[in-house]
Amino acid sequence: MKLSILILTHNRPELFKRAINSVLNNLPIYDIEILVNNDTSDIDEIYDDRVSTHYHYFQHDDLSCVYKYLFDLATGEFIYYLEDDDYIKPNFFRNLD
Numbered sequence: 001m002k003l004s005i006l007i008l009t010h011n012r013p014e015l016f017k018r019a020i021n022s023v024l025n026n027l028p029i030y031d032i033e034i035l036v037n038n039d040t041s042d043i044d045e046i047y048d049d050r051v052s053t054h055y056h057y058f059q060h061d062d063l064s065c066v067y068k069y070l071f072d073l074a075t076g077e078f079i080y081y082l083e084d085d086d087y088i089k090p091n092f093f094r095n096l097d
Helices: 013-024 063-071 092-096
Strands: 002-009 031-038 052-056 080-085
Touching: 002 013, 002 063, 013 031, 013 063, 013 080, 031 063
Parallel strands: 002 031, 002 080, 031 052
Antiparallel strands: none
């Protein structure tokens, strides 16, 4: 099973850092990719050798177009959207199974 986690961020670098680290600190056994759309924010790109992470810079006034853009790039069998002000709890991946 492959899971694609799609993260949108806009001008909230500290919240983005918390969101992506919540994924990286709780990685499951199965394959995972992270796709981030950074809409002109000044953020530090975070990478981890255990997952495939891709950063994109697609801008659009209609947020649904940004969601679709990331969705179309995702290669996972399952998709999870994670906003930059969200984070996953440590037991998230166990409950996902």
